[in-house]
């Protein structure tokens with residue numbers, strides 16, 4: 311028996327029909343699951359011209375073949391769609407327990423099409439699937455929605471939902487699983503919001519099969535032992551992802567003041583993982599079947615930012631609402647992160663949009679009149695809270711910033727595009743391509759825009775791990791562009807696998823690609839080799855690239871903005887700028903892309919994508 315079911319639950323919210331489709335084994339073997347399988351289904355079913363906020367856009371929410379096996383890091387889920395923020399392929403990945411619970415209900419994923427006239431939620435209890443009224447939930451935040459639906463379910467359930475951000479079609483609204491796991495990037499929450507789909511409640515009571523139960527148990531033991539011995543995994547357990555704040559400063563990898571300040575060490579030490587652990591940490595929390603537990607549980611006992619015990623920020627949100635906006639008040643960072651969670655918006659894009667707005671305000675491109683009489687000053691905590699509310703409820707300048715920085719710069723004009731750090735409409739995360747040139751290339755080539763988790767470039771280039779079995783030997787120098795195209799390609803292919811298999815990259819840091827092959831074979835019953843699995847990664851990357859080409863992406867979109875290419879005058883990455891043109895040229899040759907940015911016919915044929923070649 312294999313751990314995947316091959317079954318996709320099909321829900322049409324326009325007609326109210328519910329059905330299932332059974333996928334062929336060769337489709338599963340070649341596209342695996344998660345966002346890989348979703349990309350294949352999207353290509354087959356959806357016109358690339360689809361309006362992202364129309365009923366014809368499909369919202370895919372998928373687990374992977376490893377979900378439910380209890381193998382380490384295997385419980386994450388992915389969401390995929392055409393993005394309302396970027397207008398190209400959109401996807402995001404989150405942790406929690408949704409994917410294994412959905413598998414126990416009998417499904418590998420859900421495809422939601424159409425649009426409901428009134429708010430609804432999907433209730434799944436094994437084979438019993440119903441579309442239910444959610445009028446009483448509309449207007450509730452993520453935490454409230456999760457509590458209500460958990461109470462309403464007769465048995466233990468996993469809840470996926472949106473907050474007010476998704477309802478109000480904030481272009482970077484997130485999809486939440488519970489209160490501390492978010493698929494944040496590219497606006498899946500807005501896609502759910504436009505469909506009036508407030509939530510999905512799933513209860514699963516079936517057993518997830520593995521190819522070989524005893525082998526699976528043995529492998530689980532072996533891999534957990536490896537992870538427990540790994541220094542990066544140990545640091546993540548102790549300090550969470552926010553350990554990156556303290557360490558990253560020395561490399562010039564922590565963006566500050568809207569990507570203009572090279573050395574934010576003083577601020578970073580006040581809000582980094584060390585300070586958070588010492589002052590506000592009450593415990594850590596793990597996604598189901600994860601031996602690491604990078605998630606933070608925090609509490610602020612008193613003061614203006616008092617908060618009950620609950621989820622704390624990951625590094626990305628700590629930096630966007632900390633150094634990027636010049637806020638060194640850690641309690642305020644925690645409270646802002648809680649608001650971001652409750653509203654259900656992406657912590658990266660929201661913080662970046664506010665930082666961009668601050669620079670526009672400082673330089674006089676937007677005025678107090680544009681802000682409804684308010685202000686948007688660097689490091690002013692009240693201004694940040696106020697703008698966050700305005701974004702979510704789309705008031706005055708908040709309505710503009712709710713579109714993301716690229717669209718906001720287009721609307722504001724007056725040279726404000728010089729303040730943007732984005733690729734293909736997605737804001738740069740809290741790692742800097744000036745400190746890590748390979749990551750700069752990864753941003754430029756990213757299929758969902760500037761993203762640090764669609765590939766494993768960040769971990770490889772920072773020498774957290776190495777995979778010599780696929781040519782990633784380790785020992786890389788961040789501020790060097792040479793050889794980075796060759797490095798980035800397997801990093802991207804592995805990234806595609808992490809979002810298809812679906813496995814947490816922090817767990818994979820402690821393992822090898824051979825371990826991933828073992829996990830896949832023992833779960834699915836297939837007999838993958840490293841070569842075949844890596845080829846699947848390449849196939850999925852090229853498929854998403856082809857989808858983007860069909861949606862209008864050309865070679866001109868593979869670029870970094872002026873801000874991302876302006877050298878720092880201080881800090882760990884002083885004077886360093888990635889040689890993006892040289893890396894891009896090498897990359898195109900190695901990846902099999904033509905000068906116009908489309909994959910060559912030979913590359914498409916080699917990867918079994920001849921159908922796509924005919925459409926490009």
Ligand code: SF4
Pocket residue numbers: 383384405406546595596597600601602603604605814815816817
């Ligand atoms: S390392 Fe963190 S994000 Fe990854 S599975 Fe574990 S708890 Fe979830």
